[in-house]
Amino acid sequence: MPGSSGMQEMDEGTTRAFSSFRVLNGDSNITERDQLFRNMAQLYSYVSDRCDDEQVAQYDEVLCQLAELVETEARAHVAKLLAPLDRAPGMVVVKLANDDFSVAQPLLEFSNVLSDDDLIDIVSRQSEAHRVAIAGRASVPERVGEAIVAHGGSQSVVRLVRNEGASIAPATAIRLAERAGTDPEIASDLRGRADIDWKGLSGQISATGAKFLENMIGSSIALDPSTIGKVNAVVYNRMRNRAGFSSQEWKVAYNQVKALSDRKQLDERALLRFARFGYGHHTAAAATVLLRVSPEVFVKWLAMQDYVAVTVALRAMGVSPDLFDAMVATLPWRDMPTEADRTNVRARFEAITQDEAEEIFELWRAHSFRRRSSAEA
Numbered sequence: 001m002p003g004s005s006g007m008q009e010m011d012e013g014t015t016r017a018f019s020s021f022r023v024l025n026g027d028s029n030i031t032e033r034d035q036l037f038r039n040m041a042q043l044y045s046y047v048s049d050r051c052d053d054e055q056v057a058q059y060d061e062v063l064c065q066l067a068e069l070v071e072t073e074a075r076a077h078v079a080k081l082l083a084p085l086d087r088a089p090g091m092v093v094v095k096l097a098n099d100d101f102s103v104a105q106p107l108l109e110f111s112n113v114l115s116d117d118d119l120i121d122i123v124s125r126q127s128e129a130h131r132v133a134i135a136g137r138a139s140v141p142e143r144v145g146e147a148i149v150a151h152g153g154s155q156s157v158v159r160l161v162r163n164e165g166a167s168i169a170p171a172t173a174i175r176l177a178e179r180a181g182t183d184p185e186i187a188s189d190l191r192g193r194a195d196i197d198w199k200g201l202s203g204q205i206s207a208t209g210a211k212f213l214e215n216m217i218g219s220s221i222a223l224d225p226s227t228i229g230k231v232n233a234v235v236y237n238r239m240r241n242r243a244g245f246s247s248q249e250w251k252v253a254y255n256q257v258k259a260l261s262d263r264k265q266l267d268e269r270a271l272l273r274f275a276r277f278g279y280g281h282h283t284a285a286a287a288t289v290l291l292r293v294s295p296e297v298f299v300k301w302l303a304m305q306d307y308v309a310v311t312v313a314l315r316a317m318g319v320s321p322d323l324f325d326a327m328v329a330t331l332p333w334r335d336m337p338t339e340a341d342r343t344n345v346r347a348r349f350e351a352i353t354q355d356e357a358e359e360i361f362e363l364w365r366a367h368s369f370r371r372r373s374s375a376e377a
Contacts, residue, residue: 034074037066041078048087053261060089060262067095075103083110086251090259094118101129108133115256115282116141117273123147131156140166143277149175154183161189168196245302245332246281253281254288254295261289271319275326283330290317293365303334307345312364315349315357324349 044051044059051059067075079096082088083106090113097107097114107114108122108130123131124147131152134144136159148160149172157179160166168176173196180187190196260266266286274282288298291313301309310331314324328337328345337345352360 030069030071033066033069034071037063037070037074038077040066041081044089045081045085048085051087053258056087056089056258057262060091063089063092064095067092072100072103075099079103080106082113083107086112086255087258088113090262093259094263097122098126101127101133104130105133109137112252113255113259115260116143116277116279119144120147124151128153128156132159135160135166136163138165142167142169142172145169146172146175149179154185157183158185158189161186161193168193170197245299245334249281249332250285250295250299253279254285257282257285257289260286266290268319268323271327272323275323275330278330280330280332283327284332287314287317287327291361302332305334305337307337307341308348311345311348312352312357312360315352315354316361318354321346321349 135156
């Protein structure tokens with residue numbers, strides 16, 4: 001069978017690596033531990049796309065334990081290896097992202113495994129250098145930007161404002177305007193943000209930012225047709241993103257949810273948080289993982305607007321009626337559900353018991369797996 005020798009070598013390498021760890025004890029020197037830590041991470045970087053959840057959990061546990069025993073240089077080396085991986089072990093990534101900045105930097109700048117909540121926690125508890133790195137990420141969601149403005153110094157806030165990939169919520173813009181009243185550098189960079197409706201926010205800004213706001217509203221920016229076009233484009237994109245499936249967003253969300261599951265933090269509280277903040281792709285990914293179905297299945301339900309399948313699946317999960325409503329409203333359907341759709345879906349949810357839903361779902365699962373096995377045969 002083609003590729004079988006490669007897989008055998010991979011398995012043997014994994015076995016050797018874990019065996020090495022098991023024989024490692026307190027008498028081993030730091031050089032041996034550092035080398036083992038590096039080798040384990042290197043091996044994982046080669047096979048990460050072929051590891052199942054149990055294997056990822058094994059790597060995660062071992063790397064976390066070794067991270068406590070090695071020097072900063074080794075931790076920095078491993079952080080660089082893990083930063084670009086789509087499916088990196090969740091616990092060790094968060095551990096290293098909260099490490100000294102020399103260790104954490106590549107993860108803070110590039111890792112898609114770190115969720116918004118992870119980043120917000122780091123922003124609130126770690127150094128300004130950590131915040132500067134996060135502020136420069138290719139994409140900075142509104143909640144993360146809000147945390148940077150709340151906790152950050154001038155350096156991280158300026159980098160956030162200059163970052164075209166950073167989304168700035170209205171409440172954050174108000175705080176920025178107030179800071180701009182006493183910080184000329186922030187004020188200068190804010191003038192380049194065409195996505196902020198300063199006129200609409202004028203009544204909510206305190207006297208501290210009033211002078212800055214007067215300059216903004218009185219400037220040519222408010223009258224420039226090209227700027228108006230940019231504002232309209234940003235507003236349109238935000239509205240469009242409320243509905244519709246994005247393969248790139250799904251990839252990021254799914255890997256973040258898997259990392260959350262690695263840390264044993266994927267539960268109803270996580271679902272509530274995703275739904276509350278409108279994280280549609282994360283909501284879908286979380287349901288996929290909790291239901292133990294393949295991503296392709298759930299994505300197909302969304303693409304086909306299959307309300308029946310989603311209703312049965314979520315009822316089988318045992319979610320509350322309120323959480324169900326929130327999830328249905330948040331999921332990235334092909335088309336946004338109408339009010340009539342939501343009413344019908346809620347009625348269907350209430351008409352079926354959890355036991356009935358579990359029975360239907362398990363019958364579907366058994367049929368699906370049997371059909372797949374026949375096709376493979």
